[in-house]
Amino acid sequence: MAAATAAGIGLAVIVTLTMVGWVAAPHDTFGEEIVDLLQGAVLAWLVGHHVSFSVPEGDISLLPIGLVLLPGLLLYRSGRWVARNCEIARLRHVHRAAIAIAGPYAAIAGTLALLARTDTVEPSMPRALLMGFVIAFLAGGLGVLRQLMRDKGVVARDLLGLMPARSRSLLVGMLASTGTLLAGGFLLFLVALAVSLPEAVETTRLLAPGWVGGLLLLLIQLAYLPNAVVFAVCYALGPGFAVGEMTVVAPTGVSVGPLPLLPMLAALPENGAAPVLSLAALAVPFVAGAVGGVLTQRSAPDVVSEAAPLWGFVCGVTTGLLCAALGELAGGSLGGHRLSDVGPSAWQVGLVAALEVGVAAAIAAWVANWWYTRRSPAAATTATAATAATAGAPAGDAPEPEAERAGRVELPADVPVGEGLATVTPLRPREDKGGGVAVEEAPEAPAEDAATAGPTAEEERERKERERAERAEARAAARAARAADRERKREERRARRAERPRLWRRRAAEDDSEDLYGITYEAGPDEADGPRP
Known part of the structure; x- marks a missing residue:
């Protein structure tokens, strides 16, 4: 319906303009020129899609680019209509709606190219199919995307943010x-x-x-x-x-x-x-x-x-x-x-x-x-503070937590930082587990602030230890499950090899040497401790 509506309105506009030109020019009776008039209107519609045509003297391919604006606008509005009346769940499904519009529209363009053929003028049907599909896909898809962005509250900047930098x-x-x-x-x-x-x-x-x-x-x-x-x-x-x-x-x-x-x-x-x-x-x-x-x-x-x-x-x-x-x-x-x-x-x-x-x-x-x-x-920090002040949010409204300020590593002045540059993440030493480097503990909060300071440092360490123990148990269980699965697959392979008829037997050591083992590295950082080296 969207493709037919866009093609029909565009053809009606072209026919109207052609009729106006016919009325203003010297002509014979209307009944004798009606077929030529309609064929000329269809040809003008095809020219609006940048479809070349042949004449006895040669080819006419110097076509106006500005005339493509008419079908483009109509297909854009048709794409928005499709997005409003069809259930398109995600933005990544826009191409499906665009293809759904472009396919019938290309078929309409090809059909009109056949109808506009005369003894002296022959539009290019392959070009009509190609340009009809391309224009409908781009303009209709853009209309679908614009309507979905409006319905879901997505701005163009956020859409560009999905692309790699x-x-x-x-x-x-x-x-x-x-x-x-x-x-x-x-x-x-x-x-x-x-x-x-x-x-x-x-x-x-x-x-x-x-x-x-x-x-x-x-x-x-x-x-x-x-x-x-x-x-x-x-x-x-x-x-x-x-x-x-x-x-x-x-x-x-x-x-x-x-x-x-x-x-x-x-x-x-x-x-x-x-x-x-x-x-x-x-x-x-x-x-x-x-x-x-x-x-x-x-x-x-x-x-x-x-x-x-x-x-x-x-x-x-x-x-x-x-x-x-x-x-x-x-x-x-x-x-x-x-x-x-x-x-x-x-x-x-x-x-x-x-x-x-x-x-x-x-x-x-x-x-x-x-x-x-x-x-x-x-200078980058100063610019960030100035931007926050301009936006109406003073830089001092959100003070940096004491723990982050204590563990922050000062970077050299010649290290470039900022949006789009390499991200420099400071690494902190882990707690001493019997010979390791110990992290200096943060000073305890005053007694009068104990009610509002949240959990104490001792409780926080206990919580971290419990989480580490749970993760260690989960990793150990996963490793045991993988080991059991490898042993089961090894036994199945040995059983299959034993059932095959062989002229010679390999030794057990050679059979074991053929097995391949994969090593899985568990390198996920702790949420509370920050990134690990």
Whole structure:
């Protein structure tokens, strides 16, 4: 039901927009064009799922990324509806609900790809199945997860806390670097469009779309806006992008031919040398790398300073892989002949992004890690106290217990401590059991505080001794049970060997020597004594 509802509402919206465009344009009688109209609406719905199609002149694969927002939002709401109406016990079962939505949705997309086929247009059915499943799985699963988190009172920070510290830091760094690149590309596109605004206005005047056509033209350009932002990112990285065969738009130079009449294409620079103002965009990947490297080490600093640049470079590599995927998604073909190659080269964009962002992130991660670890434990303690005071809880409200304060070991000033660093646990000597090192006993509490001090030191020692004796008895019983089980299995093996027909017999000593024994180490720390060495 969720998959069918999302597909039906999305198709209804596309059909409505198609009907508006048909009414605003010159047309024949409605009865003669109804089939073509519905097929065009279904094709537009498939384009919204990034499904390419073939025409007699070639393939149409330069599709608007922004149009994916419509099915994504509908599937997100359908996922939340599924979470509210189905019993999903745990967050780890989200993928089951996502698959339950994605399977029927992919089947609907494949069926519509078959229905939209004509003599001149043929959508790719395998791509319809794949993209329908992927979009429904991601958007629907995200909706299910969001609703479950809301119902169970789980915040995103707690969900990220389930990830390992290093994986979480790399994810944060990669998203920060990619977000900085996209923000820089968006700013570059806006500046280029503002500079060429008179040309864009003149192109719109030549098209003369009218009010309805102008609104549809604006929607089409907004749908292609993410593609333009990715193209601008590729320009800032250096490889640039193509606007047809034998063309290039890069900082090294611009060479383009005749272009379709689309107002947003006025942002492309003129043929010749690249504008001097646009060369400032070359600093964007290095800024993105610096941001990603700092955030990578902020959440998980390294005690070994040589490891910080390595993780910063890994952040750059993952950012390069994501940029390559975005470049592949944004580019494509607009039929045959000259516009058969539009967009960036995915592998070149990924390689250059990995190097530029990775080097900048490595340097920034090393500096950030040095800055974090140079602080002494005293400075970290002061920062913790300041944080507690800011939150409204004075640091002195929870005094440290006397026993912990007496047994605490002062660490050297050059040992880095803090969140994400190596945990340093002080080891205490055990009580003397006939020749061992004795622990200095804590001073007895005053007599007037005996009623509120709890059990005395003697009672506490007796309780510990009883617990140790009980654990020792349990371990001895477990060892005896394991020994009896091994002896039983040994007798069974001997009995089976004795029943087999053999040409020769081994000696008993050789039989015993074949048995393997496992050693179990009982190394669990005592709850009251703290960790043992």
